[in-house]
Amino acid sequence: MCGIAGILDPQGSSEIDRDALARMNQAQHHRGPDEGSVHVEAGVGLAHRRLSIIDVSTGQQPLFNEDGSVVVVFNGEIYNYQSLIPELQALGHVFHTRSDTECIVHAWEAWGVDCVKRFRGMFAFALWDRNQQTLFLARDRLAVKPLYYAWLADGRFVFGSELKALLAHGGLSRDMDPAAVEEYFALGYVAEPRTIFKQARKLSPGHTLVVKRGERAVEPQQYWDVRFTLDSRIGAEDACAELRHRLDESIRLRMISEVPLGAFLSGGVDSSAVVATMAGQTDGKVNTCSVAFDDPAFDEAEFAQLVADKYRTNHHVETVRSDDFDLIDTLARQYDEPFADSSAIPTYRVCQLARKHVTVALSGDGGDETFGGYRRYKLHLFEERFRSAMPLAMRRPIFNTLGRAYPKADWAPRMFRAKTTFQGMARTSVEAYFHSMSILSTPMRDQLFSARFKSELAGYSAEQVFDRHAANASTDDPLALIQYLDLKTYLVGDINTKVDRASMAHSLEVREPLMDHELVEWMATLPSSLKIRGQEGKWLLKKSMEPQLPDSILYRPKMGFAVPLARWFRGPLKQRVRDAILGPRLAETGWFDRKYLEHLIDAHQSGARDYSASLWTLMMFEAFLRNVIDEVPVAAPAPQREAVVQP
Template sequence: MCGIAGIFYPGTPKPVDSARIVAMTDAQAHRGPDGAGVWTGSGVGLGHRRLSIIDVAGSPQPMQAGALTITYNGEVYNFAELRTELETKGARFVTSGDTEVLLHGWRAWGTGLLDRLVGMFAFAIHDAGANTLTLVRDRLGVKPLHYVELSDGAVAFASELKGLLAHPLVRREVDVRAVEDFMALGYVPDHACIVAGVKKLPAAGLLQLERGRPVPVPRRWWDIDFSQRAKGSVKDLEAEMIDRLRASVRSRMVADVPLGAFLSGGVDSSAVVALMAETSPRAVKTLSIGFDEAGHDESAYARAVADRFATDHRTRTVAADDFALIDTLVAAFDEPFADASALATYRVCELARESVTVALSGDGADEAFAGYRRYRFHAAEEGVRGLLPGHLRQKVFGTLGRLYPKADWAPRPLRAKSTLLALADDGATAYARAVGVTTPATRDRLYGDAFRRSLGGHRGEDAMIATMRGAPARSGLDAAQYADIHHWLPGDILTKVDRTSMAVSLEAREPLLDHRLLEFAATLPERMRIQGGQGKWLMKKALEPWLPNDVLYRPKMGFVTPVSAWFRRELAGEAAALSKSPVLGAWFDRTALDRLADDHRAGRAEHGRTLWQLVMLDRSVRRMFT
């Protein structure tokens, strides 16, 4: 994997200082420790840091072919097939990697190349003949790309935000709307950035900069459609699913360096390992993290799967109070990021890098096949909403919800207040709030008056609500999955995996996010996604010949980090100090922050996730802006 950066002048083609490009790529050296390169032309400069995976000895970047020059981060898994097709058209190759395939493919098909690509990528390609620079990001947003318009007329871009911040003309000013987005969601979504003026190229985004023209709005070159339904028997769809899973895994096992897989012992990573073992002539290298608290530890399940497929398995046990990584994560993510599972993800990437350079993960199946518990709740709520007209629901459930006591401490069946209030709302509003971290009411209590006014009515949930309402979908479940693929997946899951893996110079690949597999999953009838209280129903059924039932059907655990306990013990002082932060004090009500910390520490309320957000926000903003 790699880090890229560059500068382009859409107006007057001013000279580009190569030292600036070097500074931008050096800030991302962790993404590419194996090599570096810079190229400059008239009004343009491109830079690259390389992590060698394919054609280790060749394929230096930036790479040129005639009038085209590219800097590229990612992997194109079907590059060999594309190369063969291009050779029949007369293309002549001097390297054996996928970078040159992109160059010749762009020359042959232009943007039509994108529809042919299977992989994860972000690249910039300059066409000296057309005086254009085109920025492209892969369909799901696996690989990141940030850009900004500068005061001297240039557009600068980089894989990570820290690459842009190495440019002296990037203004370090907080976008307060991104603070609201972060407090709502726990991450800064792809349509926002904590640094005012900086933008992220969206997943499946294409931005073509042309000399003499203003900077346009990016266009989407691919989307997923949940409005169609597959026909066929369960048996036929099972067989098709296994074929697609097998093809996705096999295509991601091509590498000229050591390769392995993350193995948590859950369905998704176990499925990837099972299909890798079926293909590999050698024992698959598998990596797991265990915890020293039994309630958070899945390592026994991972070991059982490793034994079943005779993998070369390595496990490392880490302390459940592994909060010493906070500053490491703040540095890796740049923007505030509050998914505490990043701690464990970093540790398993760190373990993997000791023996492999590429690791396959099981990310993406929950979004594709409706694996999250919240999908089951949302589908059930949508069924109730369908029974009553909106005005009656608002009156009945809204009244009951307001009267019902809040009981975070109670067993889940007794915590009905949030469900009643959700039923009073429309499905999109209810789901957007359900996937959030801190509710609008809590945020309103925490914000200072001046900060609340500065938002101008902006709400962090609004973008997801709009996405759900405009989704190509037949049902509320369809719309929820569609919205997660557009917001949660790139903003949280893929950001987490990219930054933690790249921080240790490891390439992570997500076979369950092959776009052809996702397009198939989007057509499955709801009963084949959720049935009998089980999410990912068809996927689990199809995998029964490979995996035991105690892997397929046990309750989902995932990486759990005990942040709530930390803020009552080891990090209690950190929580108490939040109100004294000059950063948070400019936006939040100090008395409200003290009350939040006190109530949590005393056990009067559960605010662990919100306190974790505030700590990460404080440390990230202080690191970036002070």
């Protein structure tokens, strides 16, 4: 796992600012502490930080083809590289390393922009072809690995694995995008392709970007999308067997490593399935890592221990204090953008623990999206049955009226909150799912934002993110539609971002067998009845794993990876949350209504309402302003230069 960065002068061949390139690379030192190198030629500079995983002795980057005309910097893993090497050798390409990185330069020579369609893995890379005067950027299908880019005011093009690399260049404006702020307060993250900064963009999942010398108007191109056809007629028994086969293959590919390897083990279905499958593929003991919580309401350690005992893993556990909130500023700096998933705290801690014992860890991330595991999926399907019984034109006025008249009952389970149910009946499927995914609902954001900020938004709503993806979903199946939306939004913007930054903060590589694109594609052909059956989510995965895992793991209630925010904000963080949210930094923006901020704090701390998620979202935005926006830009002298690599 690595960090990449670069500078291109697309209009000419002027000299690259080597100090700026060195700063960009140094800003990502945590992503690759083993080595750092740069390559500079007329109008182009590429930089790389390396965390050595495969071909430790000879896989240094930037890496070149035979004649030095093509050079690549790469972050990630191409899991099928061993099968690609003989195919490329048969086409006449000569390999000088045993690394997956070298496959990229030769695949580019063989197949051009379509090379990415041959790769199976998680990747973000930038390739410069001197003969074609072309810079080629690519990001993997599910955006496991990040890639940011920007056109600067002087016409130069810059890119990096993290926004901090672009900020370190010194030419990126810190002007914030109001639409990104709206997305953040709705979703808890800034959705692809937007970033918090007006000038920068994320390369979207399954997209490439070609920048040719002399051209400026370039747009990313999509090379992959998942299609929920739901047209497979496979029976349940055969589907279980096929799923076990595909899990075996996906995990086998991800166990290739020349450094210590292990797995996260939470005690949930996904991570337990990964560990059970790993144990069946090795003669040695699997290294497993878990965090326990000193608050029993959030602790799954006993279930993780059950799996560890069953498979006799080398199990490592550390207890996280229920008042482990000292990471607020650390996380703000690590994520570069406002990021409101509070489970970033235990994720950071489990990565910190894992790095003490391994360099590579397999995770169960993506299992809920792929197999249909979220509780919200069942609630959405419950509401969808009622929505489908009456046309929207009739539903909207009737249930809007009932929703306004009925009192709130936040204390009750969601399906028994009549006000929430009535409001859901008045919405379309996409509107309803967006509402269920919103941290601050549309009415809450309307009260939160000042008149000035609403004017800057010019009518933009974060709901447009969901509308845009829903238009491309090519399915009207209720479950498939929201799975597609999650694969495009929550998985990418929240889960993958959280895990990448938390793991890279500790120079740990995390691999994602349940996000293998061939597995995701196959699952998308299966009917939704194999994913949720009755009240049982992940039905197929659970049935498939019954020979390997006990029912106490497979069929217990889902807990999630949470922290006790509500208690923090009424207890140890009571004054801190008030100082942050009502303090000068948020007020300076002019974007928030102070009376509504006071209402959120007072209502929560009095116990009248649970606004913990909203308060955390505001706290993390305030921390982002202090730690990123207000940070003094990097200035000369630059850090010690990286080793210069020539072809």
